[in-house]
Amino acid sequence: DIQMTQSPSSVSASVGDRVTITCRASQDIITWLAWYQQKPGKAPKLLIYAASSLQSGVPSRFSGSGSGTDFTLTISGLQPEDFATYYCQQANSFPYTFGQGTKLEIK
Amino acid sequence: EVQLVESGGGLVKPGGSLRLSCAASGFTFSNSRMNWVRQAPGKGLEWVSYISGSSTYIYYTDSVRGRFTISRDNAKNSLYLQMNSLRAEDTAVYYCARDHPVVRGINDYWGQGTLVTVSS
Numbered sequence: 001d002i003q004m005t006q007s008p009s010s011v012s013a014s015v016g017d018r019v020t021i022t023c024r025a026s027q028d029i030i031t032w033l034a035w036y037q038q039k040p041g042k043a044p045k046l047l048i049y050a051a052s053s054l055q056s057g058v059p060s061r062f063s064g065s066g067s068g069t070d071f072t073l074t075i076s077g078l079q080p081e082d083f084a085t086y087y088c089q090q091a092n093s094f095p096y097t098f099g100q101g102t103k104l105e106i107k
Numbered sequence: 108e109v110q111l112v113e114s115g116g117g118l119v120k121p122g123g124s125l126r127l128s129c130a131a132s133g134f135t136f137s138n139s140r141m142n143w144v145r146q147a148p149g150k151g152l153e154w155v156s157y158i159s160g161s162s163t164y165i166y167y168t169d170s171v172r173g174r175f176t177i178s179r180d181n182a183k184n185s186l187y188l189q190m191n192s193l194r195a196e197d198t199a200v201y202y203c204a205r206d207h208p209v210v211r212g213i214n215d216y217w218g219q220g221t222l223v224t225v226s227s
Contacts, residue, residue: 032212034210034212036152036214038152042219043202043217043218043220044144044152044202044214045217046207046213046214046215049207049215050210050213053210087151087152089152089154089212089213089214091210091212091213092212094166095154095167095168095169096142096154096157097154098151098152098153098154099151100151101151101152
């Protein structure tokens, strides 16, 4: 199985900050990667697919990059509604696997 | 508007069975690949199972293979997960999710989830 490792596990930031979350795959997944945002008690929401494509309706302050084994999610100009948990997921091969999550908290 | 609505969760004893349903609307269900994803309380996301639009291709995570069965009824726009021989570690919120129409394996729409609790 492909292991997905996110870092950091948690991060504190302020409104207006730029935050970067990284995700590393245990083997080459090309660009078969997605990023999701999840708020407490809610279903995950797709932000980025194919490593760098912005899902329709998602604000442009979210961006993704990377290929192969190393990927990043960047949020430029944090807004209050962005404080949540973020997950990466590989879709290169079954079983699909998620990172352990990164909790973005208000400083 | 795409909608996915899960039902069928509840409290069940270890070794018991439960059948989850997911009612889909707002898109052509028969053309869509679907997944079940679960989340144990306070934990991360875990992909459980996948089914192609025509049910030709089905996959499971190792921990549920042989105990869970994914199926669909395209005439009823419904997805199912039959869960047998349930264990405490199957306790989770179960989400049905639609595969992105362009990029397989990426879930672009999710239901609200249904909670399954396995406890004596």
